[in-house]
Structures are given as structure tokens and as C-alpha cells.
Amino acid sequence: MKNLSLVALLVVVGCTSQQAINAQYAGESLTTVISDLGPPDEANALSDGKTEYIWRDAATEDGINSCYKRILTDGGGKIEKASYTDGRGPC
Template sequence: MKYLSLAAILLVVACTSQQAINAQYAGAPLTNVISDLGPPDEANALSGGQTEYIWRDAATEDGINPCFKRILTDGGGTVLNASHSDGRGPC
């Protein structure tokens, strides 16, 4: 039961983190994100004129950190969605 409660708390924190990054950047110009995070590590053109930008988190002590920030923009450079993920779920 103790571990189930801990898992529930971690899920709520992860969801809150996701909502916070999306609330911070959704609808904002990409230049605001770049001002806060620096230049992206990756930029990928997607269909429909959208672009996905990736910022990788710093490595941990063991040298591995799978988490990254993903910013999706429309063709005009406005952020449509922002998330913090490891590719499988929220970080």
C-alpha cells in the first residue's frame, strides 16, 4: 500500500510538471522558449508545416538521462504543445 501511494504521488507530480511546461509555453513564440532554454539540440520538420524541437536534459551522475523537452510549433513559430518526456511518458 505504501508503494502504491508513492506511485500515485509521483504520477500526480509528473502530470503537474507536464501541465506546467505546456502552460508556460503553449501559444508563446518559439523565441521565448529559446530565450529560456537556449538553442535546441534537435529540430525536425513534420507534416503540415509543424516543427518539433528537442532539448535534452543534462546527463546524470551515471551519464544517462533519457528525459527531454519537446516543443511542437506551427508553421509560424508559435508553440502548439510543450512536454517533458523520456519518449514513453512524462519525466
């Protein structure tokens, strides 16, 4: 039962951090995120005209933490979605 409670707590915390980063940046311009986080580690143009930007923590680069910040912008640099992900789903 303790393990089930721990899993439930981790899911709630994960969802809360997803909502927090999206609430912080959705609708803002990319320059706002760059001001907060510095330049992105990656920028990928998507086929639909949008761009995804990725910020990795130092621990991620060392292979300790697989989660990173992903910011999705429309064609004009306005943020549509911000999230923590490991590339397969939310963290």
C-alpha cells in the same frame, strides 16, 4: 501500500510538471523558449508542416535521464504544445 502511494505521488508530480511546462510556453513564440533554454539540441520538420524542437539536459546526454523537453510549433513558430517526454510518453 507504501509503494502504491509512491506511484500515485509520482504520477501527480509528473502530470503537474507536464501542465506547468505547457502552461508556461503554449501560445508563445519559439524565441521565448530559446531565450529561456538556449538553442535546441534538435529540430525536426514534421510532415504536417509543424516542427518539433528538443532540449536535452546534460544528464540525458550521458544516458542517466531519458526525459527531454519537446516543443511543438505550428508552421509560423508559435508553440502549440510543450512537454517532458522520453519519446514514448510523458515523464
